Amino acid sequence: MKTLKTFVLGAGLAALSQLAQAADSGxxxxxxxxxxxxxxxxxxxxxxxxxxPLEEYVNGIYxxxxxxxxxxxxxxxxxxxxxxxxxxQVLFETPFANGKRYADCFDNGGIGIRQNYPYWNSEExxxxxxxxxxxxxxxxxGEAPLKWKKGDIAKISAYMAWTSRDxxxxxxxxxxxxxxxxxxxxxxxxxxxxxGQLNLSCANxxxxxxxxxxxxxxxxxxxxxxxxxxxxRSKWGEIGTLHRRYEGCHRDTRSVPLPPQSDEFRKLxxxxxxxxxxxxxxxxxxxx
Amino acid sequence: xxxxxVKAKASGERTDVKMMAKHIMETGQRKDKAGNxxxxxxxxxxxxxxxxxxxxxxNLGPAVSKNPYFSFSFAGGASxxxxxxxxxxxxxxxxxxxxxxx
Amino acid sequence: xxxxRRSLVKAVAAGGALMxxxxxxxxxxxxxxxxxxFEAKEQGAAIKALYGEDAVAESAEVVLxxxxxxxNGAVVPVSISTELTNVESMSLFIENNPAPLAAxxxxxxxxxxxxxxxxxxxxxxxxxxxxxxxxxxxxxxKEVKVTIGGCGG
Numbered sequence: 001m002k003t004l005k006t007f008v009l010g011a012g013l014a015a016l017s018q019l020a021q022a023a024d025s026g027x028x029x030x031x032x033x034x035x036x037x038x039x040x041x042x043x044x045x046x047x048x049x050x051x052x053p054l055e056e057y058v059n060g061i062y063x064x065x066x067x068x069x070x071x072x073x074x075x076x077x078x079x080x081x082x083x084x085x086x087x088x089q090v091l092f093e094t095p096f097a098n099g100k101r102y103a104d105c106f107d108n109g110g111i112g113i114r115q116n117y118p119y120w121n122s123e124e125x126x127x128x129x130x131x132x133x134x135x136x137x138x139x140x141x142g143e144a145p146l147k148w149k150k151g152d153i154a155k156i157s158a159y160m161a162w163t164s165r166d167x168x169x170x171x172x173x174x175x176x177x178x179x180x181x182x183x184x185x186x187x188x189x190x191x192x193x194x195x196g197q198l199n200l201s202c203a204n205x206x207x208x209x210x211x212x213x214x215x216x217x218x219x220x221x222x223x224x225x226x227x228x229x230x231x232x233r234s235k236w237g238e239i240g241t242l243h244r245r246y247e248g249c250h251r252d253t254r255s256v257p258l259p260p261q262s263d264e265f266r267k268l269x270x271x272x273x274x275x276x277x278x279x280x281x282x283x284x285x286x287x288x
Numbered sequence: 289x290x291x292x293x294v295k296a297k298a299s300g301e302r303t304d305v306k307m308m309a310k311h312i313m314e315t316g317q318r319k320d321k322a323g324n325x326x327x328x329x330x331x332x333x334x335x336x337x338x339x340x341x342x343x344x345x346x347n348l349g350p351a352v353s354k355n356p357y358f359s360f361s362f363a364g365g366a367s368x369x370x371x372x373x374x375x376x377x378x379x380x381x382x383x384x385x386x387x388x389x390x
Numbered sequence: 391x392x393x394x395r396r397s398l399v400k401a402v403a404a405g406g407a408l409m410x411x412x413x414x415x416x417x418x419x420x421x422x423x424x425x426x427x428f429e430a431k432e433q434g435a436a437i438k439a440l441y442g443e444d445a446v447a448e449s450a451e452v453v454l455x456x457x458x459x460x461x462n463g464a465v466v467p468v469s470i471s472t473e474l475t476n477v478e479s480m481s482l483f484i485e486n487n488p489a490p491l492a493a494x495x496x497x498x499x500x501x502x503x504x505x506x507x508x509x510x511x512x513x514x515x516x517x518x519x520x521x522x523x524x525x526x527x528x529x530x531x532k533e534v535k536v537t538i539g540g541c542g543g
Contacts, residue, residue, distance in 0.1 A: 349491055
């Protein structure tokens with residue numbers, strides 16, 4: 001992919017300048033150390049926003065910005081995602097035309113497993129996300145796949161996240177398959193690579209720039225970011241998936257909006273979620 | 289299909305109520321892709337009763353957000369009591385639901 | 391509007407109990423949806439249609455809680471409360487909306503004069519709460535800014 005090649009070349013130089021920020025390890029297979037990265041990220045935020053406990057970061061920007069927190073607290077008196085949760089549960093429990101259910105496709109019947117996603121699938125040689133496996137389940141049982149960004153897939157994902165609420169994320173990078181570490185590394189490079197018309201990387205806004213205004217918006221800290229998805233975004237007026245936001249943010253920052261569930265986005269999710277290991281599942285969420 | 293979700297909690301001598309209705313609250317200002325105005329469709333009246341007595345009435349316009357939310361508090365009510373929630377839409381459609389005080 | 395209400399109460403008192411007990415309690419009189427008020431396109435007209443007059447004095451007794459800057463104009467949390475006694479109704483007006491009257495809450499005896507809701511506003515606007523208590527009107531106004539974000543997608 002042309003886009004990928006361009007920023008991977010740039011990533012080398014760009015990465016060195018970002019290194020001082022929050023990565024404590026390098027950008028090659030030999031030098032990358034995910035656990036060191038994860039701990040460095042936590043330390044970065046502890047220094048940046050002293051007094052904010054790490055577990056609070058599952059609340060995104062509301063963990064670190066009191067003004068927006070007040071309005072969010074008001075919304076959370078009766079969270080906007082409650083109807084989506086109800087519908088998600090119904091969708092999850094309704095059998096397919098062939099009589100099988102989502103429960104038949106997942107470990108533990110799909111209940112309380114959200115904290116293990118995304119994961120490295122050695123057989124397929126790919127990062128697998130929850131939404132992917134929801135659709136895989138459908139296709140295996142003769143149902144048409146759902147669209148990736150909103151509607152039913154987000155509601156089912158919301159319900160499944162809800163059943164894992166408060167369980168710490170536990171993303172694994174299997175030691176016996178070097179491709180898993182490569183996938184983590186690809187995600188990390190993607191996070192730090194500048195791209196598009198505005199020459200921005202995820203890190204520019206969500207690491208260095210977390211809590212700096214973009215017109216009237218505040219980018220949330222990357223620590224804990226994937227934990228609260230899927231999300232009811234007031235801007236969307238409805239629930240949407242993590243990859244919907246990945247795509248949207250690329251459009252906002254004037255770089256090629258890769259498709260939801262693309263290779264790059266899955267690896268980015270893998271990297272970001274690993275970085276949030278130890279923080280709890282907090283989906284579905286409500287955000288500006 | 290019930291549209292009211294009510295969280296009512298008896299607390300001392302009062303009952304605190306938070307409620308959210310599942311409703312699009314279409315303003316009548318939006319247009320569809322063909323350029324036609326999408327007609328207004330919104331909850332216009334909500335009435336909450338406890339033991340036959342009205343404890344809250346809301347008359348609404350479409351400026352109330354989608355999935356209208358209200359919180360209020362009334363004297364009385366005990367855990368296990370029933371609240372009656374009656375609603376009406378601008379189209380004239382109406383409904384009546386119940387909820388339990390926790 | 392208020393003329394109709396008064397004559398209705400008189401008629402019932404004269405004619406006996408034609409309707410439920412709640413109608414005989416003047417403070418919870420006609421709570422019917424005030425079409426003219428809800429459809430008025432200008433705030434003064436809306437207030438007048440709802441209350442019969444639009445010259446309402448500002449009062450510190452009306453507590454209007456709304457954000458200085460709305461996170462999102464589609465769901466702005468607002469609450470109205472007061473320590474005034476004998477509150478009949480509390481209503482909310484959003485001046486720059488196509489139809490300023492957003493909601494009217496009737497407060498029966500025993501219900502606290504403290505209601506929260508979420509409203510829509512298309513742009514920066516004054517938000518006004520009007521409270522009717524003991525037949526008198528009180529108001530409070532606050533500006534709420536609605537901004538353009540940078541992260542729409």
